[in-house]
Amino acid sequence: MKVSTSILILVIIIGFFFIQSSPVNQSGQKGESLYTAEVKKVIDEKCYGCHSVKGNSQDAKDALLWDSLPNLQKSRLIATLDDIIEVLKENKMPPEEVIKKYPEMKLLPMEKKTMQSWAQSRADSLLK
Amino acid sequence: MMKAVKIILVALAVVFIAIQFIPSGIPENKPEDKKSIVNSNLVTGPVLEQLRKSCFDCHSNQVQLPWYSKLAPSSWLLADHINDGKSHLNFSEWNDYSNREIIGLLEEIKDEVGSGNMPLKSYLLIHRDAKLNSEEISALLTWADEATAKILK
Numbered sequence: 508m509k510v511s512t513s514i515l516i517l518v519i520i521i522g523f524f525f526i527q528s529s530p531v532n533q534s535g536q537k538g539e540s541l542y543t544a545e546v547k548k549v550i551d552e553k554c555y556g557c558h559s560v561k562g563n564s565q566d567a568k569d570a571l572l573w574d575s576l577p578n579l580q581k582s583r584l585i586a587t588l589d590d591i592i593e594v595l596k597e598n599k600m601p602p603e604e605v606i607k608k609y610p611e612m613k614l615l616p617m618e619k620k621t622m623q624s625w626a627q628s629r630a631d632s633l634l635k
Numbered sequence: 636m637m638k639a640v641k642i643i644l645v646a647l648a649v650v651f652i653a654i655q656f657i658p659s660g661i662p663e664n665k666p667e668d669k670k671s672i673v674n675s676n677l678v679t680g681p682v683l684e685q686l687r688k689s690c691f692d693c694h695s696n697q698v699q700l701p702w703y704s705k706l707a708p709s710s711w712l713l714a715d716h717i718n719d720g721k722s723h724l725n726f727s728e729w730n731d732y733s734n735r736e737i738i739g740l741l742e743e744i745k746d747e748v749g750s751g752n753m754p755l756k757s758y759l760l761i762h763r764d765a766k767l768n769s770e771e772i773s774a775l776l777t778w779a780d781e782a783t784a785k786i787l788k
Contacts, residue, residue, distance in 0.1 A: 512696050582738050582787065585738045586738055586741075586742035
């Protein structure tokens with residue numbers, strides 16, 4: 508009885524750590540409903556490297572964390588979507604210096620359009 | 636030695652006079668019209684007065700220009716501040732913003748005012764009366780929250 512109780516406790520503890528350390532290394536894991544598959548693909552390939560907890564740039568993380576978006580309050584989410592629309596319109600992301608180093612990171616016109624339409628429609632639906 | 640100093644002073648004076656002919660780029664003021672936040676239903680008396688006192692000099696078309704706005708190179712710095720400020724937020728064109736943009740601006744106002752980044756420290760050096768005390772900051776934050784709630788209602 509004692510041994511089985513200990514094993515049970517051990518299993519619970521290991522399970523707990525497993526859940527805690529499970530890497531959130533793909534955008535949308537916490538917000539499947541916020542991102543469409545197309546948008547998630549663009550984020551994962553072109554944005555997530557900097558705008559996730561594992562990113563190297565603190566500025567990028569302060570500006571936007573894709574995994575946090577689903578948890579934002581309504582007004583903050585609208586403001587963030589507005590920022591995304593602005594940044595895309597002005598071709599500010601990915602930054603020029605990143606594209607110089609990794610030309611493949613540049614957003615294709617189709618990808619930009621996908622992101623813009625998504626941000627616009629999400630913001631519109633929140634404002635309804 | 637004295638001659639060299641004289642030449643330098645004369646050269647500086649010539650440069651100073653010459654740069655006065657370079658346009659500063661300070662945008663022209665315009666009268667308040669229907670696009671102004673004044674004519675929106677989102678702002679009340681005391682908050683509006685606070686915005687006028689602390690924000691309008693860089694974020695509106697009704698800028699109270701100081702005397703040094705007529706002298707280069709300080710006029711260039713001023714032009715840069717005003718143009719940059721207005722490109723981010725212009726209270727005189729408030730009613731041209733979409734609801735999405737207004738909510739974005741209100742969130743930004745909360746961040747910038749709440750963190751003490753705005754008004755800019757360099758601006759407050761000369762405009763002491765624009766400085767916000769803790770009660771005025773609270774009033775602006777409450778206003779921004781209430782205005783957001785009004786739009787989302």
